Amino acid sequence: MQQLVNGLSLGSIYALLALGYTMVYGIIKLINFAHGDIYMLGAFWGYYVINQLHFNFWLALASAMLFCALVGVVIEYLAYRPLRNSPRIAALITAIGVSFLLENGMAYMFSSNVRSFPQVMKVKQYHLGSVSISNIQILILAVSIILMILLQLIVRKTKMGKAMRAVSVDPAAAQLIGINIDRTISFTFALGSAMAGAAGVMIGLYYNSIDPLMGMTPGIKAFVAAVLGGIGLIPGAAIGGFVIGLLETLMQALGFSAFKDAAVYAVLIIILLIRPAGILGKKIKEKV
């Protein structure tokens, strides 16, 4: 039960990150390797605005989301847009390059030291029977779920959301009916990066330590989560994130923490073998 609570809060961070991967992949079929580093930038932004400008948590969260959205759009414009009609693998290598650049650029400018995230909120533990849950865990869960619902509403109900779905199904046809592809893709990057920014600030608060390389491992895990759930599908990313979060905490609780990553990958491979397009994904067979 306790593990369930821990697993859910970790899982919701993965889910928030996985959403960004899945949206970008859905629309331009790019594994955005730099996504985990956007999350790192979000954490660092939170660190500075809280320390220097004395923002409270909510302001830090909102401004980090805005900042990351901006960064996401700029990266897409500079690094990915020129490669839109190139082989997909070239775009992937560029994304890896961007990831290296963000990690090492941050390390170069701000040193690669681990620093502790300012505690803008007093940690309180609530006890429900044998289960203890902290106010931060509740916050993470609540904020993540609200953001996910919000995202789903944007994608389902707004005109921009409709455009996003249209472009992801068939960019050429979407263009023919007057959708501005460039703007739609920029908007997708903004949304996904904002989610990553939010996740960055919250993880800073939760784990209380940040460093320029912090985005690497969660980034890869979140991508695994997106694939697990069915890449390109927003609910799939959420499910994948929670599955991985729960699996990791479960392995840890059982005393196999050395093998927790191996378990994640093993589950991934098994699920892909049974369902080659992820839990919610439908495999489209090529028509002969």
Add this chain to the structure above:
Amino acid sequence: MTLLDIKELTKSFGGLTAVSNVTMHLNDNELVALIGPNGAGKTTLFNLLTGVIVPSEGTIAMQTDNGLQVLNKMKPYKVAQTGLARTFQNIRLFKDLSVLDNVLIAMTAKNKEGFFSSIFRLPSFYHKEAALRQEAIELLKIFDMQDQIDNLAKNLPYGEQRRLEIVRALATKPKILFLDEPAAGMNPEETADLTRLIRKIQQEFHITVLLIEHDMSLVMNVAERIYVLEYGQLIAEGTPTQIQQNERVIKAYLGGES
């Protein structure tokens, strides 16, 4: 002599029956056409026969040098090795390889090479390679494509891409050749060329041809026998003249009440 014998072949996807209880046969060195309105299940039938999809019921049996063989659960590459080659409705060439390589690949299955003789470049490798190359060029010559051998398949004009698909299929040395809408997208002149080509193939290679086609002038010109498919069921079989006068066929194509 019956070369391919299809009995009560059925394929259903969920509740939809795409091909229902089809019984037909192809004789040795015969030119047969399969026609029917759009969505009648022609391509599904092709895919069943070539192993791309597995039939729900029924049998497909082929007369081979090793006696009668059931093709039902064979993988596509096994079906091809048994002697059944095909072309595709939407051209599927090996686009970034040369015309010659396209043909050579089709000859691979019947000309296995030892891993070591190719790695260590033993003399046998060069002998075999030269012989294969010669054979492929001869084949391309028959179809007037010998000048194209070094071009990439994707750079050929449309009509020649279709022709290369046929040459590639023939390079597998099939007993039966399936042509899936070979005239699609062709102008009348190209279609006339194709008509001659199909006849030539049947005569010079002594093989059986099964043709799916919408172009009725082509079908009526070359086919010896015609099967008509509608809603997944065979509704008629006969010579071109018989089919042209068959009332059910006319109704299926023109619609209307009976």
Add this chain to the structure above:
Amino acid sequence: MKKNLKYNLTWLAIMVVGYVVINLLEFAGIIDQFGENTMVLIGINIILATGLNLIIGFSGQFSLGHAGFMAIGAYVCALITSSVATPMGMAIGMIAGAAVSALVALIVGIPTLRLDGDYLAIATMGVAEIIRIILNNLKITNGPAGLYNIPLLATWPVVYFMVCVTTLIIVNFIHSRDGRAVMSVRENEIAAESMGVNTTKWKVLAFVIGAATAAIGGALHANYIQTIAPTDFGIMESINILIIVVLGGIGSITGTFVAAVVLGLLDMILQNFGTLRMVLYSLALILLMVFKPSGLLGTWEFSVRNLFNRFTRSTKQKGDA
């Protein structure tokens, strides 16, 4: 037939001359210890990347798990040479490493190679991570600390020889009937299958050969660096090999050579920049991809045959004039 002999002898001559020239430069003091170090690392990267290029560039399967197979080769060979510290031990170690790696690739490849595109990439990455985590927790591999005091058996001549051998095997494989079958899978799997090509078999075979060469690269790495730990074989290592393949041009072995040399030299030059090194490296990577998305050489391949043909053609033209 004589022509073929001529081409093959030319290749042999290029390899021998290359070796002699580099040795002379070393003897003359133009290449110092630092230069030799760079050359060995470039050589190992060439071995790793040609194997991956076979998988990605020629069979068209996207593998992100190359470091896992490299790790197998490194550990197997390190364990063997640690008890038999002779060139013979090195040879046995490399063969054993390649064999174990090929076996694992076979077991993993048969089920996973049914997946397409990015799903395969992520599954192979998972396999490599599982291999790494197992190495991290085994006793014989000494856990996270890894193995050290591995004898220095991968000297420069050994590495040079192995670069020649692995490249020869892969290039000859590609330019054979088998290689054509492998490429037909990349071009159009459905068409290949209907031409009688057993696509699963060729995909798996390309994957297995790639894994075996990765193991040889790993074995040389272990016996040159002399210490190995599981962290050396993480996702980042797979990505570094992938970068060489893509930068050189997917489907061009010549490109792989060029990219490995370029990156090796770039790395050597950037050593002087300290912490700025990786920043510059990543910028170079982004710019190269943005301006040359098909890689340095695209699919262009250096060929002795074409060189000869061009030569004879130009002399003929001179004669005509």
